[in-house]
Amino acid sequence: MKLVRYGQKGAEKPGVIDADGVLRDLSHELNDITPDCLGSDRLAALQALDKTELPEVTGKPRLGVPLDGIGKIVCIGLNYRDHAKEVGAEIPSEPIIFMKATTALTGPFDDIKLPRGSKHTDWEVELAVVIGKTAQYVSEDDAMDHVAGYAGFIDLSEREYQNKRGGQWTKGKSCDTFGPLGPWLVTRDEILDPQRLSLWLEVDGRRKQFGNTELMIFGVAQIVSYLSQFMTLAPGDVIATGTPPGVGHGMEPSEYLRAGNRLESGVDGLGAQNHFVVSV
Template sequence: MKLMRVGDRGAERPAMLDGAGRIRDLSDIVDDIAGDVLGKAGLDRLRSVDPAGLPEIAADTRIGPCVARTGKMVCIGLNYSDHAAETGAEVPREPILFMKATSAICGPNDTVLIPRNSAKTDWEVELGVVIGTRAAYVDEDAAMDHVAGYCIVNDVSERAFQTERGGQWTKGKSADTFGPVGPWLVTRDEVADPQALALWLDVDGQRMQDGTTATMVFGVRHLVHYVSQFMTLEPGDILSTGTPPGVGMGKNPPVYLRAGQTMRLGVEGLGEQRQTVGQA
């Protein structure tokens, strides 16, 4: 299934995409794409619904973040060997964890705002993992049982805030609009292998990132297991699993976003995002 949320910011309705690509309203079935809806019983209930019997929503309706009530967004740093190489960093021996404030989360096609005093706002296409059931100290062989599905994340980053202003990476990752999520939550059964997905990002039509999840240092299964050793993952939490090479700071010389530019990005089977860049 492809689950989504549509409508004005803060007033999104739950929806699904039918086989013909039409948006169908789930408001009479569930209150939102969140909580117990993301567990096995909740998803099985949605699978039993005939989309043809649901009201159709206009295709030009705004798309919001594909999951609601996200309690935390945990990101993985330097998780692609080729991205670590372009930044001059060593491949980590354990996953590097940092947090992106949930206030950064926005719709997949919402305007991304360069924060005030920013000079180095950058892009990062990533595979997002949406947690479906509570995960604490899970074994690696059981980790995927806790995954509801996958989505696209643009882990927008301000590199000067991230690396030149002291402290941890979070301040460079958490500006408003720095977390476009969606357009869809694609349920786990529709993704045969999360370690075999192409992902890409263009800026103003120029291909900047063109990679594959096959070059992840730590795969999805290990990440769910690993993160659950340090914190409990709850339904709706998102793991953003790292980015392939081609980010702006890895260019020679570095290239960063400017107001008026457009980003397009996608992950195989998970749709596309498109964001215009504005100024806060």
Template sequence: MKLLRHGAPGAEKPGLLAADGTIRDLSGHVFDLSGAALDPDTLARLGAIDPATLPVVDAGTRLGPPVSGTGKFICIGLNFSDHAAESGMAVPPEPVIFMKATSAICGPDDDVIIPRGSEKTDWEVELGVVIGKTAKYVSEADALDYVAGYVVSHDVSERAFQAERAGQWTKGKSCDTFGPIGPWLVTRDEVPDPQNLGMWLKVNGEMMQNGSSKTMVYGVAFLVSYLSQFMSLHPGDVISTGTPPGVGLGMKPPRYLKAGDTVELGIEGLGTQKQTFVADI
């Protein structure tokens, strides 16, 4: 099942993508796709609905982030060995964890705002994991039972803010619109192996990243279990699991985004995003 939210920012309604490619409205069956709607029983109920019985949403309607009310947006740094190498950093002996402000979350095709003073805005396609039920001290063997599904996550970064402003990575990761997710939440039953998904990203039509989740250092099940040892993971929380090589920081010389650039990205089976980067005013 591919769940989504459609409509204007702040007024999105729940929906799903039908097999025929139409968007169908779920407002008559669930109030919103917040964490409370992501528990296994609710997902099973929604999955039993015949999409043909649901109202069709107009083609071209904006898609918002597929999950609302996310409490934590947790990111994993340097989780691809080849990306760590291009960044000039060693593969960490344990996952590097940082937070991205939830106010950065936006729709998959919304404009991304380059913040004032930015000279090093960069791109990162990532596999996002959405939690479906509270996880605390869970084992790696059981960890995927706590996952509602997966999303495409664009971990936009401002490298100078991240590494040159005397602080943790969070300040370079949390600018408004720096967290596009979607277009939809693909439920776990449709992703039998999250460690075998092709991932790609283009800037102005030029392929920059072309990798696979199979080269992640720490896989999804390990990460869910690992994080749950330090904090409870709640329904609707998003874990962005790291990026393959090909980011602007790793180029020689480095290459960064400017106003007017377009970025397209996608993950096998999870859909695609497309953003135009614009200057803050």
């Protein structure tokens, strides 16, 4: 099941994409797509609906962040060996954890806004995991029971803020619009193996990143279990699982986003995003 939120920013409505790719309205079934909807019983009830009986949404409305009320965004750094190598970092022996402010979230087709004076804004396409059931001290064997679904994510990064302004990753990752999520929240039953998903990113039609989640150092079950040893993961929390090689910072010479660029990305089974880059 592909859950969406559509409409103007701040006034989104809940929706679902049916088997034919048609957007259907869910407003008569729930007020919004929130963490309360992500439990197995609630998802099963939504799954059981006859989607063809739901009102069709006409036109091409804006799609927003597919989940409202996200509590935290937890990110895993350097989770692909080739990405660690391209930026001159050591291969981590345990997951590297940092946080990204929820105010960075933006829709899958919204403009990406460069921070004032930014010259080093970089791209990172990622698989995002959405938690559906509270996870605290869970084992790897049980970890997937706590996952509601997945979405595409772009972890935009201002490298000067990240690396030269006190060495604080969160500072370089949390600017407004630096967390595009979507276009859909795809429930776990539709993704047979999260460790077999290709992901890609293009700038102005030129392929920059291509990889597969099978090359992640730490897989989804490992990450969920690991994080739950240090913090409680709540329904609606989002985990960004790391990026494959091809970021601008790792190129020779380095490349960064500029106003006027078009940024496109996608993950197998999770849809594609498309953004214009603009100045604030």
